[in-house]
Amino acid sequence: MSTTRPIGEAVGNASSVAARGKRDSTLSVAIVGVTGAVGQEFLNVLAQRQFPVGELRLLASARSAGKQVDYNGKTYTVEELTADRFADVDLALFSAGGSISKEYGPIAVQAGAVVVDNSSAFRMVDDVPLIVPEVNAEAIEAAGIGLGIDEKPGIIANPNCSTIIMMVAVTPLHRAAGVKRMVVSTYQAASGAGAAAMQELETQTREVLAGKSGKELTDDIFGLQYAFNLFSHNSPMQDNGYNQEEMKMVHETHKIWGFDASGVDKKDWPAIACTCVRVPVMRAHAESINLEFVKPMDEVLAKSLLKSAPGVSIIDDRANNRFPMPLDASGMDDVFVGRIRNDVSRAWRDGAGHGVELFVCGDQIRKGAALNAVQIAELLV
Amino acid sequence: MSTTRPIGEAVGNASSVAARGKRDSTLSVAIVGVTGAVGQEFLNVLAQRQFPVGELRLLASARSAGKQVDYNGKTYTVEELTADRFADVDLALFSAGGSISKEYGPIAVQAGAVVVDNSSAFRMVDDVPLIVPEVNAEAIEAAGIGLGIDEKPGIIANPNCSTIIMMVAVTPLHRAAGVKRMVVSTYQAASGAGAAAMQELETQTREVLAGKSGKELTDDIFGLQYAFNLFSHNSPMQDNGYNQEEMKMVHETHKIWGFDASGVDKKDWPAIACTCVRVPVMRAHAESINLEFVKPMDEVLAKSLLKSAPGVSIIDDRANNRFPMPLDASGMDDVFVGRIRNDVSRAWRDGAGHGVELFVCGDQIRKGAALNAVQIAELLV
Numbered sequence: 001m002s003t004t005r006p007i008g009e010a011v012g013n014a015s016s017v018a019a020r021g022k023r024d025s026t027l028s029v030a031i032v033g034v035t036g037a038v039g040q041e042f043l044n045v046l047a048q049r050q051f052p053v054g055e056l057r058l059l060a061s062a063r064s065a066g067k068q069v070d071y072n073g074k075t076y077t078v079e080e081l082t083a084d085r086f087a088d089v090d091l092a093l094f095s096a097g098g099s100i101s102k103e104y105g106p107i108a109v110q111a112g113a114v115v116v117d118n119s120s121a122f123r124m125v126d127d128v129p130l131i132v133p134e135v136n137a138e139a140i141e142a143a144g145i146g147l148g149i150d151e152k153p154g155i156i157a158n159p160n161c162s163t164i165i166m167m168v169a170v171t172p173l174h175r176a177a178g179v180k181r182m183v184v185s186t187y188q189a190a191s192g193a194g195a196a197a198m199q200e201l202e203t204q205t206r207e208v209l210a211g212k213s214g215k216e217l218t219d220d221i222f223g224l225q226y227a228f229n230l231f232s233h234n235s236p237m238q239d240n241g242y243n244q245e246e247m248k249m250v251h252e253t254h255k256i257w258g259f260d261a262s263g264v265d266k267k268d269w270p271a272i273a274c275t276c277v278r279v280p281v282m283r284a285h286a287e288s289i290n291l292e293f294v295k296p297m298d299e300v301l302a303k304s305l306l307k308s309a310p311g312v313s314i315i316d317d318r319a320n321n322r323f324p325m326p327l328d329a330s331g332m333d334d335v336f337v338g339r340i341r342n343d344v345s346r347a348w349r350d351g352a353g354h355g356v357e358l359f360v361c362g363d364q365i366r367k368g369a370a371l372n373a374v375q376i377a378e379l380l381v
Numbered sequence: 382m383s384t385t386r387p388i389g390e391a392v393g394n395a396s397s398v399a400a401r402g403k404r405d406s407t408l409s410v411a412i413v414g415v416t417g418a419v420g421q422e423f424l425n426v427l428a429q430r431q432f433p434v435g436e437l438r439l440l441a442s443a444r445s446a447g448k449q450v451d452y453n454g455k456t457y458t459v460e461e462l463t464a465d466r467f468a469d470v471d472l473a474l475f476s477a478g479g480s481i482s483k484e485y486g487p488i489a490v491q492a493g494a495v496v497v498d499n500s501s502a503f504r505m506v507d508d509v510p511l512i513v514p515e516v517n518a519e520a521i522e523a524a525g526i527g528l529g530i531d532e533k534p535g536i537i538a539n540p541n542c543s544t545i546i547m548m549v550a551v552t553p554l555h556r557a558a559g560v561k562r563m564v565v566s567t568y569q570a571a572s573g574a575g576a577a578a579m580q581e582l583e584t585q586t587r588e589v590l591a592g593k594s595g596k597e598l599t600d601d602i603f604g605l606q607y608a609f610n611l612f613s614h615n616s617p618m619q620d621n622g623y624n625q626e627e628m629k630m631v632h633e634t635h636k637i638w639g640f641d642a643s644g645v646d647k648k649d650w651p652a653i654a655c656t657c658v659r660v661p662v663m664r665a666h667a668e669s670i671n672l673e674f675v676k677p678m679d680e681v682l683a684k685s686l687l688k689s690a691p692g693v694s695i696i697d698d699r700a701n702n703r704f705p706m707p708l709d710a711s712g713m714d715d716v717f718v719g720r721i722r723n724d725v726s727r728a729w730r731d732g733a734g735h736g737v738e739l740f741v742c743g744d745q746i747r748k749g750a751a752l753n754a755v756q757i758a759e760l761l762v
Binding site for chain 2: 187225229232275277299318
């Protein structure tokens with residue numbers, strides 16, 4: 001595994017096979033960006049799920065190097081991320097931003113690792129599988145990436161957090177009836193912008209409660225008042241008037257559902273419109289999702305499909321007006337789905353039967369990032 | 382004006398005419414529910430807009446009677462609301478909940494007053510005009526209600542706050558191209574549930590920041606954690622899986638746009654689907670609005686129509702990612718509109734030209750309630 005190979009070249013020599021035999025017991029794991037919110041959650045999830053971690057290499061920027069981090073009762077020292085740190089690494093989990101992934105992801109693959117990348121750097125690259133394990137695990141095998149004898153190192157991309165949460169909830173319905181059109185509005189937590197953004201929300205809330213306002217507020221991350229306020233998602237605006245986060249949800253959904261390779265006329269791909277909004281919530285995203293289907297679909301069928309869907313918990317108690325909230329999802333693995341109802345506007349015009357609305361919450365750091373990445377890694381073991 | 386008359390009977394006798402002559406200078410105004418969030422804002426708005434207030438009668442529950450309230454530099458004592466308090470009142474502004482409006486609204490009308498009612502009690506009653514002054518002021522005249530010689534006392538209903546804010550933004554586009562379908566997700570502030578809910582949000586936020594959680598939190602109003610969280614709107618759930626707030630937005634929109642009396646086949650009425658969500662924001666609502674039109678409409682035409690629309694301010698700065706936020710709207714009269722863009726999902730399937738998305742913010746207490754009511758009252762002067 002210490003030999004460097006071109007990206008995409010299958011491992012076929014005897015020493016590699018022998019090295020890979022080791023994986024039956026444990027894997028050598030590197031975590032890039034370990035001091036961030038998602039990096040920390042990588043460690044939590046790996047430990048909770050008893051992932052077969054052997055050697056553990058914790059990598060971060062020079063600023064964080066030397067910090068002590070606990071994992072499974074043992075203390076590790078964070079090392080500075082450099083190109084030579086991936087020797088003998090089987091699995092590298094990246095969450096340090098797109099530019100770090102672009103620079104070091106291919107280096108890790110060259111060193112023989114499978115990279116699961118939480119950034120957007122490679123998501124839309126051909127031949128890079130974009131995976132939600134409950135939805136399209138088979139795309140990893142199709143790409144030939146893995147730790148087995150006949151498999152090759154490579155990059156597997158973790159989708160955008162809002163996309164993952166939506167995919168877990170909507171895919172069971174899409175498979176049954178085909179999504180024709182989807183209108184989504186998000187309620188996104190601070191965590192999507194990292195640990196510093198969560199800290200800023202807390203600091204700023206204290207400041208507002210102490211009577212501060214405007215320029216007196218700490219607003220290094222967003223440059224806006226976040227406490228008791230909300231704003232359009234802070235990702236860069238595209239020429240079409242949608243921000244990057246919104247277009248990620250569109251393009252990634254198409255890729256995850258296989259429309260980029262399906263041969264279906266593009267005008268018949270699911271039509272998706274998203275509005276992404278940052279709300280003063282800590283770590284779980286919510287999404288209001290209006291769905292139109294090709295085939296018949298109603299709230300009864302939708303609820304029954306979701307009840308048996310992997311990774312889904314239902315909170316849909318009309319009698320007590322109790323539906324998913326970010327706090328229900330915080331720290332949890334499942335995506336929570338509720339407000340499952342026939343779209344009253346479709347009933348109005350077309351008769352019921354092809355439109356359903358949902359309200360969905362998922363932990364942005366866990367299922368939206370670290371958990372999904374570790375679930376991908378589990379598919380490799 | 383002290384004579385009691387059946388609701389709907391026009392004032393025709395000489396003494397009434399004489400009394401009404403007084404209105405050229407000032408009106409005798411009663412405010413019902415003056416100690417609430419909207420009641421207080423009635424006073425602010427009347428003063429700011431120099432409404433011709435003559436006698437001012439401040440009414441509230443027995444619990445609030447005796448409190449001192451300032452208006453225009455003069456101190457008034459709050460009186461207990463009883464049936465005999467409406468003698469000689471020209472204009473009564475009600476915001477004390479539906480049951481108070483149902484009981485005392487007709488009594489005020491009997492006493493000769495025009496009632497502008499902020500509750501939902503009479504909104505969908507035939508012959509009660511439901512008014513957003515920028516949209517359908519003419520419906521008051523059509524109902525024959527007013528303070529003029531040939532007009533009669535009666536009830537004018539103030540729409541639901543979320544409806545008002547949406548109507549101000551969407552009506553200019555509807556008039557130009559006809560809304561075919563509208564999918565709305567709201568981000569609603571604490572103020573919609575009253576001053577006590579705003580206080581609860583503040584108190585609870587302090588508690589969470591002090592490390593409290595779960596049953597330790599003050600949650601008398603909503604019974605849920607509101608700080609750093611959000612939840613489905615707390616209004617009662619209907620049989621169709623939509624809550625009352627959502628169905629108000631549907632039914633009130635149809636009435637305000639005149640579809641209840643239009644003769645247009647109901648299946649061709651604008652189809653409207655709403656998801657109403659309470660977010661931890663103090664006093665301005667936001668709404669993500671996806672619009673499909675009968676006739677051609679695009680972002681250029683939409684922006685130009687909105688630029689000259691009454692009651693609308695545009696914040697739509699793509700270069701700086703700056704769009705309407707609740708704080709922009711807080712304390713302001715206008716509805717703020719941004720994210721004006723061609724619906725990318727319609728472009729995908731149908732070609733651009735019939736779908737537009739908007740993001741809208743409006744002060745729930747002002748335009749969503751008190752200001753709209755006072756603007757209605759101004760139409761009577």
